[in-house]
Amino acid sequence: MILKLLRKMAGDWFLAGMIAAVVLASLFPGFGAAGGAMHADVVSDAGIFAVFLLHGLALSTRSLRQGMARWKLHLLVQTLTFVAFPLLFIPFKAVFGGLVPEGLMLGFLYLCALPSTIQSSVAMTAIGKGNVPAAIFNATLSGLLGIFLTPAIVGLAIDMQGAGGMPFGKAVANLATLLFLPFVLGQVLRPVFGRLAARHKKGINVFDKLVILMLVYGSFCDSVKSGLWTNNGIEVIAMTIGGAALFLGMALFISTKVSARLGFSKEDQITAIFCGSKKTLASGVPMARLLFGAHPALGMIVLPIMFYHQLQLFVCSIMAGRFASRFDAPTVPDASGAGGPAVAAVRVRSQA
Known part of the structure; x- marks a missing residue:
């Protein structure tokens, strides 16, 4: 399983x-x-607007309505994403604040404040045989809430540290204009262009990734000119990987334990684990560009989400496969032989 995933990542053109x-x-x-x-500011804004317009066109409103009923599950996922995750940053900063560079520490704060991701959350939930409609609803709700909550969380923490940053009102206005507005416009246009978007789903996905790559390039250009590599060494990469792995491990542990303690069904537990531990790269890089602008450490700020993205795909793919294997486990007739293979077959069907 692990070797298969490593080979898959090695052939991933997006990672390359x-x-x-x-x-x-x-x-x-x-x-x-x-x-x-390149005129990065203009090109980036146009690319971000186009990406979220296409997201709005592609997202099924019927799937969202199907997942709305599980309010306890939704409350847990959003609490994990926007409360528990940011709170994890407090002990992390207390322990590693003297070791991690300021720009990278801001990147970890930003990682903790980001919403969940739609595509991989839903994909992993589906592979693991979880509650897919609830995953679609939760991931989408998380993305919309993140337009307002992510700048609020980052702004609050920056103010606590006595550092400067983009005013909250301006940040929300930027995000609403280039993320929320095109998404809503895409939903409005969905009855007319929804089928066309569905037919070109692969092309939209490729365009989405190309825009992210352009934003990553522009972000690092500004940071390199500001001394990203001349002032920091390979230890920055090591710190980023270690920190991202630590946050992912804590998020998976908390989401697993809390969802089980609340008595959720296995399907809802899987949804809570995958939606509550994910962070979005697709929205994270554009939001960073809008929130931090030409910040000299912008390249370092987006480093944690870049590594977290790959780690979450790798680890959660393994977990999803294990969750799915529960349906492949052979059933053993009870000792009395009552019902024999027929009872075993009924048990398998009831689990499905």
């Missing part, structure tokens, strides 16, 4: 693209930096 974007930004930072020939 992120590495290439960082390398190109390190070699040619002037082109994509603020004021460069």
